[in-house]
Amino acid sequence: MHLGQISQLRSFNRAITRRIGALGNRFVGRDRPMAESRMLYEIGQQGQEVRRLRQRMALDSGYASRLLRALEHQGLITVAPLPEDRRARFASLTDAGRRELAETDRAADDAVADILAPLDPGRRARLTGVLAEAERLIEASAVTFETVAPTSREVAACLEHYYDELDRHFATGFIPPPSVAEEIAGLTPPSGWILLARLYDEPVGCGTLTAQADFGEIKRVWIAERLRGLGLSRRLLAELENVACVAGFSRLRLDTNESLAEAQALYRSSGYHEIARFNDNPYAHHWFEKRLT
Amino acid sequence: MHLGQISQLRSFNRAITRRIGALGNRFVGRDRPMAESRMLYEIGQQGQEVRRLRQRMALDSGYASRLLRALEHQGLITVAPLPEDRRARFASLTDAGRRELAETDRAADDAVADILAPLDPGRRARLTGVLAEAERLIEASAVTFETVAPTSREVAACLEHYYDELDRHFATGFIPPPSVAEEIAGLTPPSGWILLARLYDEPVGCGTLTAQADFGEIKRVWIAERLRGLGLSRRLLAELENVACVAGFSRLRLDTNESLAEAQALYRSSGYHEIARFNDNPYAHHWFEKRLT
DNA sequence: AATAATACCTGACTACAGTCAGATAAATGC
DNA sequence: GCATTTATCTGACTGTAGTCAGGTATTATT
Numbered sequence: 001m002h003l004g005q006i007s008q009l010r011s012f013n014r015a016i017t018r019r020i021g022a023l024g025n026r027f028v029g030r031d032r033p034m035a036e037s038r039m040l041y042e043i044g045q046q047g048q049e050v051r052r053l054r055q056r057m058a059l060d061s062g063y064a065s066r067l068l069r070a071l072e073h074q075g076l077i078t079v080a081p082l083p084e085d086r087r088a089r090f091a092s093l094t095d096a097g098r099r100e101l102a103e104t105d106r107a108a109d110d111a112v113a114d115i116l117a118p119l120d121p122g123r124r125a126r127l128t129g130v131l132a133e134a135e136r137l138i139e140a141s142a143v144t145f146e147t148v149a150p151t152s153r154e155v156a157a158c159l160e161h162y163y164d165e166l167d168r169h170f171a172t173g174f175i176p177p178p179s180v181a182e183e184i185a186g187l188t189p190p191s192g193w194i195l196l197a198r199l200y201d202e203p204v205g206c207g208t209l210t211a212q213a214d215f216g217e218i219k220r221v222w223i224a225e226r227l228r229g230l231g232l233s234r235r236l237l238a239e240l241e242n243v244a245c246v247a248g249f250s251r252l253r254l255d256t257n258e259s260l261a262e263a264q265a266l267y268r269s270s271g272y273h274e275i276a277r278f279n280d281n282p283y284a285h286h287w288f289e290k291r292l293t
Numbered sequence: 294m295h296l297g298q299i300s301q302l303r304s305f306n307r308a309i310t311r312r313i314g315a316l317g318n319r320f321v322g323r324d325r326p327m328a329e330s331r332m333l334y335e336i337g338q339q340g341q342e343v344r345r346l347r348q349r350m351a352l353d354s355g356y357a358s359r360l361l362r363a364l365e366h367q368g369l370i371t372v373a374p375l376p377e378d379r380r381a382r383f384a385s386l387t388d389a390g391r392r393e394l395a396e397t398d399r400a401a402d403d404a405v406a407d408i409l410a411p412l413d414p415g416r417r418a419r420l421t422g423v424l425a426e427a428e429r430l431i432e433a434s435a436v437t438f439e440t441v442a443p444t445s446r447e448v449a450a451c452l453e454h455y456y457d458e459l460d461r462h463f464a465t466g467f468i469p470p471p472s473v474a475e476e477i478a479g480l481t482p483p484s485g486w487i488l489l490a491r492l493y494d495e496p497v498g499c500g501t502l503t504a505q506a507d508f509g510e511i512k513r514v515w516i517a518e519r520l521r522g523l524g525l526s527r528r529l530l531a532e533l534e535n536v537a538c539v540a541g542f543s544r545l546r547l548d549t550n551e552s553l554a555e556a557q558a559l560y561r562s563s564g565y566h567e568i569a570r571f572n573d574n575p576y577a578h579h580w581f582e583k584r585l586t
Numbered sequence: 587a588a589t590a591a592t593a594c595c596t597g598a599c600t601a602c603a604g605t606c607a608g609a610t611a612a613a614t615g616c
Numbered sequence: 617g618c619a620t621t622t623a624t625c626t627g628a629c630t631g632t633a634g635t636c637a638g639g640t641a642t643t644a645t646t
Binding site for chain 4: 588592599600602604609611612614615
């Protein structure tokens with residue numbers, strides 16, 4: 001990696017830290033401890049489960065409890081047991097809490113407006129433009145890949161998006177065969193693997209590897225639309241190949257629909273070459289294979 | 294201002310905060326309080342005056358003193374009186390302190406490298422590229438303008454750069470006339486004003502306004518090279534016009550050398566029109582005037 | 587039905603961040 | 617020469633952040 005790139009990123013970090021405010025200044029300034037402000041922010045207008053709050057803020061349960069008690073005492077939130085699991089609790093903003101959050105939000109808007117104000121409209125637009133692009137790249141670099149069990153709710157959510165999208169794109173539409181649920185359920189080593197892409201806690205992509213007679217078959221490669229064009233499909237594919245390699249496969253195969261031109265380009269540029277039909281997938285028009293070294 | 298721009302910047306801030314590490318995480322992780330780490334960083338390889346450290350970190354003198362004692366006690370720094378003012382003290386790193394700072398630095402490099410690593414080389418270059426541009430724009434937006442006294446050392450530093458640059462650019466070279474020091478010294482209201490541009494504490498530009506018989510004369514408009522192309526000269530000029538307006542001038546005049554094409558373009562696009570020679574400046578080739586409303 | 591795990595709470599604690607009220611020594615202004 | 621200012625230090629203090637060791641109520645597991 002180029003050393004200049006590292007120092008550039010560090011330099012940028014210094015600049016924005018200095019300008020936007022040393023720490024998470026977006027949470028201070030309403031004469032309330034930062035942790036309380038952040039808690040209010042994380043609870044949000046719709047409220048949130050306490051365990052999710054603890055998880056997202058990485059808090060000790062005792063500390064979290066005390067923060068919630070303090071906000072409750074200030075009349076900003078209410079906390080009630082969840083109906084479906086009365087051990088767990090759900091925190092919601094009161095009207096006063098809503099007002100407080102809106103006020104904090106307005107203050108943050110003002111702080112940001114003060115940063116943009118000195119720039120002329122052209123440079124203002126340019127700054128927001130490059131930051132939008134930088135944000136996407138930074139998010140892309142934060143995406144991680146992990147093999148998960150077929151029972152994962154996150155995978156189910158991804159696959160739902162995936163099938164939905166196929167239905168919209170395929171000229172013939174797409175109806176998942178009834179066998180799909182069973183097929184997914186069988187994707188556990190050594191007969192199958194499911195790879196999940198996550199951006200922080202959010203599932204943003206998936207892909208599966210199925211053990212066939214004498215090759216591995218890659219299917220259901222999907223990346224969330226808002227993260228496309230960032231090279232994540234290629235990384236996901238590479239991760240799947242890595243899983244296949246470790247599992248001892250020497251050949252990988254996959255198929256694709258004629259409507260998915262980008263997917264075909266990805267496979268070709270990743271070392272896959274087109275072969276004859278090897279399965280009876282009625283939605284497939286092209287079949288590919290790659291030998292692993 | 295466009296509301297989308299504000300939310301874009303806030304969104305970016307969340308993204309980078311999340312990725313780079315909530316607070317100035319570049320200072321933690323060496324199991325040492327953040328304030329001590331930051332102090333080490335601010336002292337730097339060349340050392341620093343204690344009063345400057347206090348100023349830059351905005352610390353209570355008692356707190357600063359304690360931090361320095363702690364670092365001294367750990368054998369990381371030494372603090373000695375300044376020879377020229379034995380009230381003030383100067384903090385320097387010991388060899389151990391130097392090693393510690395280098396180690397912290399390396400850790401920060403590693404953290405940043407981890408962020409860039411998942412991206413392919415093209416996107417990595419693109420990210421650092423857009424962040425470099427964003428950094429310049431953010432710095433530009435942080436520049437402030439202030440009228441200062443002619444005795445200011447900051448102004449002297451700017452003017453030195455300015456004259457140096459004229460000497461390099463003018464076909465004939467440039468030698469400041471002997472009267473210059475006296476002229477600068479006279480720039481106090483109501484006969485003159487000096488405007489200084491600052492980026493945080495650093496002087497990055499200047500401009501002067503001199504009261505003449507029946508007009509105000511703008512001279513010595515200069516912006517540091519590293520901040521050019523960011524619209525700062527235009528802002529500086531506008532600020533000078535503002536000063537002139539408040540002071541009651543109805544006309545402004547200025548001159549410029551033929552070699553300074555950008556300056557001429559700036560003046561024309563800022564409402565100045567070319568007039569006949571109005572002074573005997575031997576280095577001037579163009580003379581401009583603008584009527585203030 | 588007994589056991590374990592989960593979600594949360596309380597009390598006691600440590601460490602860090604930051605402030606305030608003086609005190610001292612050196613330099614500056616008159 | 618004396619008062620004032622500047623730069624720093626010390627002691628005493630408050631509030632926030634965060635941890636740890638238990639405890640209770642509810643749900644899941646066997």
